[in-house]
Amino acid sequence: MAKTLWISDIQSGSFTGEVIELQGWIKRHRSSGKIIFMTIRDSTGEIQCVAKKADMNEENFDSLKNALIESSVKLTGLVKSDDRAPGGHELTISAGLIIGAVNAQNPFPITESAMEQTEGGETEFLLDNRHLYLRTSRMTTMLKIRSTIFGSIHEYFRKRDFIEYQAPSFVAGAVEGGSTLFEVPYFGRKAYLTQSWQLYAEAAMPALERLYTIAPSFRAEKSRTRRHLTEFWHAEMEIAWGGNEEVMEHGEALVRSIAKTILNERSDELESLGRDLNLISRYADSPYPRMRYDEAVETLQGMGVEIEWGQDLDYSKEKVLTKDFDVPHFLTHYPKIAKPFYHRPDPDDEKYVLCHDLLAPEGYGEIIGGGERTWSEKEILERIDEEGTPREPYEFYIDIRRYGGVPHGGFGMGVERVCSWLSGADHIREVIPFPRDSRRVTP
């Protein structure tokens, strides 16, 4: 029963002239008294199948004629090459079996015309029916690209001898401000869902020196944008004996390597989404420029944008700034007051911290945030007190500095943001199977 034959192989010509058994789902269906054309899909592609009344058992012909879209089928027939068939090959059916029928009282709710008309396909209806929308070609394509990107991240780090390392999802404290934590009951106490692997990675930094993960992070932000999820996959890395510059180099190399990988392995999928491959190839090959926060502020002021030194760069300003860039670029050296305590102040000028954000072009915004960590006991205590953050929840974090602290740093990359940008998605929801945001936890 296990399937061993895939439509992509039929379309590439491997079975032409052979009688085969094909398993798949009906994607399109048109019929008459004498002939049926069915487009069958599987995970690898589509193929047109033809049943002629004259060539097969009449009862069998009628059952195929009445089959509805998304019924699963097993078809036996001869593979022919035929210019009239999309993809160049088709199956002439000699016998067919409906495996999982679709009932006419309850036909497949997602029609092609509905999807065509909704551009980008993110209506409430499609979100409610996400479990069914997954099997349509746009979602399938997105999920394949997503898989390749995940694989590419693992490959990048493993090739460089990074150790994959896991942090708990239930945590006691916050990385960022406490307002964005999900609180969960924990046997009479309160626990929170993690926002980042970073603090726990720093604990293992003196042991493993080069570490990474890809794991879910949770943020209870009521953000209603095309860049935010409450549960997202976070690719993070941490290295010992390295500073802002080394971390940034990894960030750049990682993103370029992802772009290169999808270009090599998913160019058909990218093109089917209407993506310009020249663009992706530019992201894969060009260096990413660096710009200090001060330069960014000056540039913006020169453009007439109202911004004062010390203000964080919000999305509206990022957008103006990145408008003229055609590759991702780094923003570095933010003012200390705009960033949390774990960022290390710049020894050359204590007003700034050694940090960086990587901003993607085309309006996709921030995809990486990272930098050098405050690493000495003295500095971390100063920064925590300065911010008025209580010390107690961070005792373990301070301990890391008490016992052989070393310079170190790392970054976090929003994997869905990268998927969304590289695939040219209209919304971050398009690149994750079951998106979670402030208003939706179902299906």
Add this chain to the structure above:
RNA sequence: GCCGUAUUAGCUUAGUUGGUGGAGCGGUCGGCUGUUAACCGACAGGUCGCAGGUUCAAGUCCUGCAUACGGCGCCA
């Protein structure tokens, strides 16, 4: 948290200055075709988001509520 927009058949939607709601897709039946988002005909399918109000008359105007979507803040 703030601002804006929307809600009409299973889906996508039209609906004029207020005068008893149309279409395409999907479904059923029939016809027909090497079709390819097939085509042709017929049928079924609607408390116009909910609750009030104005009016002789409300899908349409007003108020409130609900839900959704879009954007901002915050961030990856």
